[in-house]
Amino acid sequence: MNNEIDEQEQQEVLEKPSLLGIITEPSTQFKRIKDNPKILVPFIIVTILSVLGMLLMMTQIDFLGDDPFFTDMTEEEVMIATIFAQATFAITGLLIPIVAILINTVIYFIVAKIAKSAVTFKQMFSMNTFIYIIVVISTFVNAIGFFGMANPDPEVYLTSLNSIVGADGVLGAILSSLEIFTIWSMIITAIGLQIVAKLSKGLSWGIVIVIFLITLGFAVGSAVVLELFEGM
Numbered sequence: 001m002n003n004e005i006d007e008q009e010q011q012e013v014l015e016k017p018s019l020l021g022i023i024t025e026p027s028t029q030f031k032r033i034k035d036n037p038k039i040l041v042p043f044i045i046v047t048i049l050s051v052l053g054m055l056l057m058m059t060q061i062d063f064l065g066d067d068p069f070f071t072d073m074t075e076e077e078v079m080i081a082t083i084f085a086q087a088t089f090a091i092t093g094l095l096i097p098i099v100a101i102l103i104n105t106v107i108y109f110i111v112a113k114i115a116k117s118a119v120t121f122k123q124m125f126s127m128n129t130f131i132y133i134i135v136v137i138s139t140f141v142n143a144i145g146f147f148g149m150a151n152p153d154p155e156v157y158l159t160s161l162n163s164i165v166g167a168d169g170v171l172g173a174i175l176s177s178l179e180i181f182t183i184w185s186m187i188i189t190a191i192g193l194q195i196v197a198k199l200s201k202g203l204s205w206g207i208v209i210v211i212f213l214i215t216l217g218f219a220v221g222s223a224v225v226l227e228l229f230e231g232m
Helices: 002-014 026-035 040-058 075-114 121-131 133-146 169-177 180-196 201-231
Strands: none
Touching: 026 121, 026 180, 040 075, 040 121, 040 133, 075 121, 075 133, 075 180, 075 201, 121 133, 121 180, 133 180, 169 201, 180 201
């Protein structure tokens, strides 16, 4: 009987975590990540999907809009500007996963070590890579939603509160940050920190909320600066 239990436990330890499992069984996947962290394949998958999501979203966005700066351009110049804007958008889709996962991993890892956690950098990086699938899903959901809009704003996701209010400036930045998938990602991250890094529930939620508030602060600061420039 004990041998059967040991074999079953060994089977669970060796089982690889699943990206889709983060959606349906996050706790189970975090346990697998803790025992068997995987990075390369899931990282490649989320990066490719991120780029594809950005490309899908890009097809519905008018990058030049009604900006008077482009009205005096020739057709060839407009085409070059459009291609440049689209290429920049696609490169952003490639770089964002790398930067976001790395920064989150470094921050969480430092806090975990201060809290005397035995978690490794590999475990933490793997956890954040798997969690990033939620951001990818958000990109695809909003990209598909943009198909039903005449001229969607890429800075206002349909899954954010600002898609209903339509506010600008500081209020717009705050409401845009209150987004369904962002909140979902925060919840999943707090769970992951408790399981993978063995942090307390309070500390896990504290880290997640502080990082969200810092991100919100940057968004609000950018909105304030933009308003100042527009008012000059």
